[in-house]
Amino acid sequence: MPLLNSYRVIYLTFFVCLVADIFPLPIMFNAFRPNWMILVIFYWIIALPHRVNIGHAFILGLILDLIIRFNIRDAWFAVFIVGVFNQYQFPTFS
Template identity: 70%
Template sequence: MSLLSSYRVIYSTFIVGLLGAIYPLPIFLNAFRPDWLVLIIFYWVLALPHRVSIVHAFILGLLLDLLLGSTLGTHALLFSLLAYVVSMNYQRFRYFTIVQTTLLVGLFVLITKLALYWLASSLQEIVLHKHYFWSIFTSMLIWPWFFFFMRYLRQRFKVT
C-alpha cells in the first residue's frame, strides 16, 4: 500500500477517535466513555512507531483541547509523554501478552486521568468525583477487542 493510503487509514482512526471523545452521551453513560485517543495513540505508536510519532500525539492533544474547551496544551503534553514512553519501549511492549497490555493501558489511562486532574486543579478549584475513574475500567475492558480490530484494519488495508 502506498504511503498516502497508509496515512489515510491512520488519520481516519484519529478522526474517529476525536469524534468518539466528543460525541454526546447521556449523563449517566458519560463517565464510562473510554479514552479513545489514548487507545489509538497507544496502538499506532506500538504498531508503527516509524509512522506515528510524538508530533502526531501532540497535534491530537491540541485538537482534543480545542474540541473539549479545556486548557490548551494539557492533553497535548500528556499524549506526547504517552507516545514518548511507548516509542522508547515499543520493542519490549510488543512481547507482552494481551493481559499485560491491558494492564499497561489501564496504567496509562490512570496516569493520564490523574495528571489531567492535577493540572486542572492547579488552575482552578474542582471536585474529584469517584465516577471520574470509571473510564479506566471501560478502556481496559474494550482494549482486547479494540486491539484485534485495529490489527485487522492494519492488515486489511496493508498499512505498513
C-alpha cells in the same frame, strides 16, 4: 499499495477518535467513557512506529484540547506523555 501502508487509514482512525471524544453520552455513562485518542495513539505507535510518532501525539492532543475545551489545558500533555512512554517502552529494532 497495501491499505496499512497509506496514511489515509491512520488519519481516518484519528478523525473517528476525535468524533468519538466529542460525541455526547448520557451523564451516567460519562464515567465509563475511555479516552479514545490515547488508545489509538498507543496502538499506532506500537504498530507503525516509523509512521506515527511523538509529533502526532502532540498535535492530536492540541487539536483534542481545542475541540473539546476551546483552550489548551491538559489533554495535549496526557496524549504526549503516553506517546513518549510508548515510544521508549517499546523500541523497534529494524
